[in-house]
Amino acid sequence: MTAPLHEPTAKAAPSPVAEAAPGAVDEAAAVGGDTGPVQGRSPARIAWERLKRDRLALTGGAVILALIVIAVLAPVISNLVGQDPDVFHEDRIDPLFGTPKGSLGGISGEHLLGVEPVNGRDIFARILHGARISLLVGFLSALVAVVLGTVLGIVAGFFGGWVDAAISRVMDGLLAFPQLLFIIALVSVMPNDMLGMTGSSVRVFVMILVIGFFGWPYIGRVVRGQTLSMREREYVEAARALGAGRLHILAKELLPNLVAPIVVYTTMMIPTNILTEAALSFLGVGVKPPTASWGQMLSNAIDYYDSDPLYMIVPGVAIFTTVLAFNLFGDGVRDALDPKSSR
Amino acid sequence: MSNPVRGDGERDGGVGSSDPGRTAGRAEDAAPGEVLLKVTGLRKHFPIRKGLLQRRAGAVRAVDGVDFEVRSGETLGVVGESGCGKSTMGRLITRLLEPTAGTIEFEGEDITRLGVRGMRPLRRDVQMIFQDPYSSLNPRHTTGTIIGAPFRLQGVEPEGGIKKEVQRLLSVVGLSPEHYNRYPNEFSGGQRQRIGIARALALRPKLVVADEPVSALDVSIQAQVVNLMDDLQRELGLTYVIIAHDLSVVRHVSDRIAVMYLGRIVELADRELLYRAPMHPYTKALMSAVPIPDPRRRKDRSERVRLEGDVPSPIAPPSGCRFHTRCWKATTVCTTAEPPLEELRPGQQVACHHPENAVDRAPRDSGVAGTAQVVPTRR
8 A cells, every 4th residue: 555645745835834944854754764663662661771770779679579589488498497487496595584595696507597585486587477477568558559549549630520629638638647546546446356367367457458548648649640630631632532431541541651650659658568567566566476577576676675686686677678678669660760850 | 334445546545535334324425615514602611610619700701602614625724812712612613622502513413412422423523633742642652552543442443454554544644654663752743743643534534623733843844744734635625623823824724714812703704805804903913913024025014003911801801892902993882782793795704893994884983992003114
């Protein structure tokens, strides 16, 4: 099939506009002259290439990957070193002071990071298992927040009017809500068994839901704002002019443009949620003993900060490293997706 | 839905030939010169809401009583200052906005109150080219997705598949078929506008509303895009409504021109009549504002009209003739009675009590109401 118009610009009409551009080059030919198959670079691909050049973000990403592997394989790894997180090693404890025998909290070839005071559980195995709780709560609560925030934010921004007013007021209310106090109060009235789950599973489940529920307004606000600004763009009008329904516009025209801010806010939200989980476990309303959690280990370690400082340092470093890795990676993702940001 | 047979000798394989399957069961195609679109008393008031209860505090009368017809095969240019309601008018006739009052008839069918579903088949016949080529293409979609969207949304399977048809359309608008997989960010403004044109023409519409199609482009590129639209019109028998504020562009492309002021049409005339002998003072003022690039031709211009002040607020438009606050010919009658749009000469409709180049409609009226002045050219 040949094009009916080979030279759409070659027409020399004596118009004032045409006269103004006597030497106008055929801009189409300038690009059309490329030889070989032309492969477009999608916005996602451009962002990925930018991210690949960001060393700090890549380091953060590598640490996150390692943490995920550790969390998934925690039972396997602790089996390999021959330790169980819940087994007592009272023979390792100085019976007089309750602190671990030996220097540096009882570090030995057998117990790589020493043992806990009093009951002598292996800290290395407990840190590995603690990573599971931290990442599980961090990721799943972020997922809850992202799903709620995206759906409600896009609905508020797209439909506007009283729908927007209602959702926005709910978001304002939730942002002003003292969530930590609410969770503490909630745990005290919560049953021990729920939906066939017992003990720590119930607590983890509730933490995911509650942290996610209080987190969605942050994403919801961003998504609403973006949707509001995009709703008036001409490509949305173009889709409507072609007969597109609301669902098509939401899913095909708006959502792809929301992916970038959603990804950025998710990577920023995960470390915050991990910290919240640690804080809750530290306050004793997180997972129940004997399940290991970093916050809970920190909390226990307070009583031994002078006699066994390593017990406090190890979970502290674990939390710090994880949060730092997520933040570095999140910063990198934001910079890669938004060329306008500084740096 | 099958596509028409292309490549019939006369049209040289253009996108033009009308689809017999498509029009079956609907009104026959309007022959050239017949009325394709008829707009009567069209109004669009945007409510202004205030306070907690969203009480209605007033309305912006963006389009406030507009009547006109578009004939098949012609180009109607719509000009006016920013904020005169021309873009709103374009979005009303493509039914992207809900009219407050009035009727829109397309091929004799009243489409004013059709919903999204009812409009869908009509979307093939009425398309739009947008002003800003940077916001009219979704940055996350490839060229192929953008130009293929009309087929997917309308459930049309073109002969040879969507991809082949999109690549053909790309070459029709002067781009390379290899641009199929590229993203909008890889194109210049002029190329993006060509993509927008290809999308609008994909379903072979009858009426294309172009909202400032070239005002966002470089002057050198404007000529190319205008000429492309011109060629496509001739080839496909398109009818255009071109909204613009650049009088040179409008003069080049239009057969008839509507001049809008504050939501109303003040003059609607054939191009030659309008440019040779404008009747409405506002049209005259607009014309005299066009710079003449040739110094030798400059002395031909009799006088330059300089309008004072701004366009009044469309929330509370002036009484009577809306232009009286800035008109140098305004008299008492202009402040009280709104002049109707009347045909004072064949092919030239004007809404004015004291038209230029014609017999005064209210000769005994006196009393100066306007603040504008005529500035004689001194060089």
